[in-house]
Amino acid sequence: MKKYKAYLIDLDGTMYRGSEPIPEAVRFVNQLHDKGIPHLYMTNNSTSAPKTVAERLAGMGVKCVADQVMTTSLATARYLHEQAPSARVYVVGEQGLQEALEDYGFRLTETNPDAVVMGLDRSITYDKLSKATVAVRNGAMFISTNEDAAVPTEQGFHPGNGALTSVVTTAAQQNPVFIGKPQPIMVDMAMQALGLSKDEVALIGDNYDTDILAGVRAGIDTIHVNTGVTSREAAAGKEIPPAYQVETLAEWADYL
Structure with a gap:
């Protein structure tokens, strides 16, 4: 050892x-x-901010602060900032991902984005997937927080971000950069x-x-x-x- x-x-x-x-x-x-x-x-998990994750751990008796937590949202925002710090971004994802991108100064938009960033979105719609597909086909960078096909829940396995991302991958005929x-x-x-x-x-x-x-x-x-x-x-x-x-x-x- x-x-x-x-x-x-x-x-x-x-x-x-x-x-x-x-x-x-x-x-x-x-x-x-x-x-x-x-x-x-x-x-x-891209849906929660580091502070939220740290608070959950603290509630379980863990001595933890937000700076000790790296989520795929945080890593994705950091990666995009290194690649294209002034990019206009279309986001498919929840609050944790949106906040991470905004904290790095990105402007979130649905019109002519320079990058499409996908994370788990439990309010996914056909319209969101369509906008992401069009943007990627028009040349936007394509980034996804993680490729998990399914996520465990109390009811059983539900579709994960990898499954949602695969829809855009297939429709846009473009593979994303996976961060997680x-x-x-x-x-x-x-x-x-x-x-x-x-x-x-x-x-x-x-x-x-x-x-x-x-x-x-x-x-x-x-x-x-x-x-x-x-x-x-x-x-x-x-x-x-x-x-x-x-x-x-x-x-x-x-x-x-």
Whole structure:
């Protein structure tokens, strides 16, 4: 086992399941806090602002502030600012994404945008998809927060942003730049924020196809925790398995 100077930590399935916190994970991250070990939370959810996510974690007993939370909305706004800081943007998404773009100074518009940005939108309409399609076909940059095909809810799996994005991808015949996990863009941004080298940081997550694969693609070590989507056996059987596997984060506490 290896000691790391900082951690990138997934949320759903790692810190909590739905509305229920995972006690071992809460104790683990509070130990990180108490020991002064830097850590950032990373989520593909684009609907909530970092402050909202931090407040949710705090309500579960986690010592957390908004600056420790990186959402795909925040990462998307930062990415677009690096690529085209003066872009006029058409947004398909909810408040978290809209606020992140506005905070970076983007002008949101439905007319002749320079970029189309898509995130999960639970009020999606044919009109929104049509406007996005027309803009992309007319040459607008096409960016999507994440490619999750489905999202878990209390009623079962609902369409995720990846499913909504695929409509525009098919109609416009153009693939977007995906920002969230398993793509490495958001991980790279988190690494920049930490200011550490790749061998000093580990990514912790439950889902191999998003969390662990993002770490693999970004070139950092990964710790798979068996509290969510991907089973221990399935993760171990992947072509590139996680660097480490634990049943719960209580097992990693001795290596802090």
